[in-house]
Amino acid sequence: MKEFVISEVQAETAVLVALITKTQDERRTNEYLDELEFLAETAGARVVKRFTQKMEQAHSVTYVGKGKLEEIKAYIRNEEEEEREVGMVIFDDELSAKQIRNIEAELKIKILDRTSLILDIFAMRAQTANAKTQVELAQYKYMLPRLQRLWTHLERQGGGSGAGGGKGSVGLRGPGETQLEMDRRIILNRMSLLKERLAEIDKQKSTQRKNRGRMIRVALVGYTNVGKSTLMNLLAKSEVFAENKLFATLDTTVRKVIIDNLPFLLSDTVGFIRKLPTDLVDSFKSTLDEVREADLLLHIVDISHPDFEEQIEVVNRTLADIGAAGKPTVLIFNKIDAYTYIVKAADDLTPKTKENLTLEELMKTWMAKMEDNCLFISAREKINLEELKSVVYQRVKELHVQKYPYNDFLYQTYEEEE
Numbered sequence: 001m002k003e004f005v006i007s008e009v010q011a012e013t014a015v016l017v018a019l020i021t022k023t024q025d026e027r028r029t030n031e032y033l034d035e036l037e038f039l040a041e042t043a044g045a046r047v048v049k050r051f052t053q054k055m056e057q058a059h060s061v062t063y064v065g066k067g068k069l070e071e072i073k074a075y076i077r078n079e080e081e082e083e084r085e086v087g088m089v090i091f092d093d094e095l096s097a098k099q100i101r102n103i104e105a106e107l108k109i110k111i112l113d114r115t116s117l118i119l120d121i122f123a124m125r126a127q128t129a130n131a132k133t134q135v136e137l138a139q140y141k142y143m144l145p146r147l148q149r150l151w152t153h154l155e156r157q158g159g160g161s162g163a164g165g166g167k168g169s170v171g172l173r174g175p176g177e178t179q180l181e182m183d184r185r186i187i188l189n190r191m192s193l194l195k196e197r198l199a200e201i202d203k204q205k206s207t208q209r210k211n212r213g214r215m216i217r218v219a220l221v222g223y224t225n226v227g228k229s230t231l232m233n234l235l236a237k238s239e240v241f242a243e244n245k246l247f248a249t250l251d252t253t254v255r256k257v258i259i260d261n262l263p264f265l266l267s268d269t270v271g272f273i274r275k276l277p278t279d280l281v282d283s284f285k286s287t288l289d290e291v292r293e294a295d296l297l298l299h300i301v302d303i304s305h306p307d308f309e310e311q312i313e314v315v316n317r318t319l320a321d322i323g324a325a326g327k328p329t330v331l332i333f334n335k336i337d338a339y340t341y342i343v344k345a346a347d348d349l350t351p352k353t354k355e356n357l358t359l360e361e362l363m364k365t366w367m368a369k370m371e372d373n374c375l376f377i378s379a380r381e382k383i384n385l386e387e388l389k390s391v392v393y394q395r396v397k398e399l400h401v402q403k404y405p406y407n408d409f410l411y412q413t414y415e416e417e418e
Contacts, residue, residue: 012044012045012046012087012088013045013046013047013048013079013084013085013086013087013088014040014045014046014047014048014086014087014088014089014090015047015048015049015050015051015072015075015076015086015088015089015090016033016036016037016040016047016049016050016051016089016090016091016092017050017051017052017063017064017072017089017090017091017092018032018033018036018050018051018052018091018092018093019052019053019054019055019057019058019063019064019092019093020052020053020054020055021054021055021056021057022056026052028307029052029092030052031306031307032092032274033050033052033092035273035274036090036092036114036117037050038225039114039117039118039121040090040117042121043117043120043121043124044124045087045088045090048079048084048086049075049086051064051068051071051072051075053065053068058093058099059099060096060098060099061098061099061102062099062102062103062106063091063093063095063099063103069103069106069107072089072107073106073107076089076107076109086109087109087110088109088110088111088112089103089107089109089110089111089112090112090113090114090117091103091111091112091113091114092113092114092275093113093114093275094113094114094115094275094277095111095113097145097146100113100146114275115142115275115277116142118273118276118277118280119135119138119139119142119277119280122135122138122280123135123136123139129201130198130201133194133197133198133201134198134283134284135283136194137191137194137195137198137279137283138277138279138280138282138283138284140187140190140191140194141191141279141282141283142277142279143187144184144187144188144191147184147187198283198285202285202289205289206289214403214404215256215263215264215265215400216264216265216295216296216396216399216400216403217264217265217267217290217293217294217295217296218257218264218265218266218267218294218295218296218297218298218392218396219266219267219269219290219291219294219296219297219298220232220266220267220268220269220298220300221269221272221291221297221298221299221300221315221319222271222272222299222300222301222302222311222315223271223272223273223301223302223305223311223312223314223315224270224271224272224273225271225302226271226300226301226302226305226311226334226335227300227302227334227335227379227380228268228269228271228300229268230379230380231298231300231332231334231377231379232253232255232266232268234379234382234385235257235266235389235392236255236256236257236266252267252268252269252270252290253267253268254266254267254290255267259389259392259393259396260393262393262396262397262400264396264400267290267291267294269288269290269291270284270288272314272315272318273314274310274311274314276314276318281318281321281322285322288322288324291319291322291324292322292323292324294324294327295327295328295399295403296327296328296329296330296392296395296396296399297319297324297327297328297329297330298329298330298332298392299312299315299329299330299331299332300332300334301331301332301333301334302334302335303333303334303335303336303339303359303362303376304335304336304338304339304340305335306355308333312331328395328399329373330372330373330374330375330391330392330395331367331370331373331374331375332374332375332376332377332388333367333374333375333376333377334377334378334379335378335379335380336359336376336377336378336383336384337378337380337381337383338378339359341355341356341357341358341359359376363376372391375387375388375391
């Protein structure tokens, strides 16, 4: 049984497909496609075309209608004739095994969905044994109900060692392609072994957390790519990997931070995303325990993103799903230096919307009611960092007095890095 292979990614070309429905209008669908394109680029693909279709709901057999599928097929054929071959078609929702099988049979090209693409990025990003184990388990959970389709697909792709025939094509960073004889029983046995391994890792991490002494734990949470790692580096004076790509951080990083002689533990966690695969959340339980056991959450938001309010909702729902809702939280709006708005003409009588509010006007909306539980900063430009440190100091101090009333926290010494 081979481990998942992390390898270089060739620049494959991709076509994106999404639906416009009653619950997902055209504006939101385009935003989802923007995010899907960013995911594809993070995985090493280059998007050359987008397709959308208005439907009540996804077609149970082919996701899109027959006519739209023909349109996609015609585009792929035309690209082949012009020697600009399309490498894959990526769908914005999770596809069933039947849908993948039928779409693949019609288009005769590699088919991915949002879930498999995210799993692929996680496989590429995983660095430690813990992260690799968690990703591998999530991939097997995804593969299990799709076994029949997968082996047919891999036979057509050809041999080669590791995922994608050696050079690591997008969506195939999984078990080696030559392992066609692997059946349901072998996968289940492998999943059982991975779960045992994660349970052991979880036990070790739990022991580490108990040995951290009497210090308040603060966790950075937020949507992916909002600047958590950059802020971590500033507060902890460390060098956590930060990059303008989705899921740059997979493994939770814990650092000791001292503000005005007050020590506390700060953790940087994996970013959340819309339509985050449930299997991935389950597999990353031990990583997300840092969030569950935190005393204070710093919820980082990219205020320059046009859909930041929905991103806040996604993070809050995910926190509720993992049992971390209701914790003391400070909402930190990052990237104020990148905030833009549409300037209204003097005679424009249309109502004010989020798109045409200045930053000062936006700060006077619902955010003003949160008082100092809501801050506005730029981690990159180091704007308002002293205000942030002051608020965090006050929150940590209050929590410490509540949790450890007889502990002289100002003179503790503690060193730990994970």
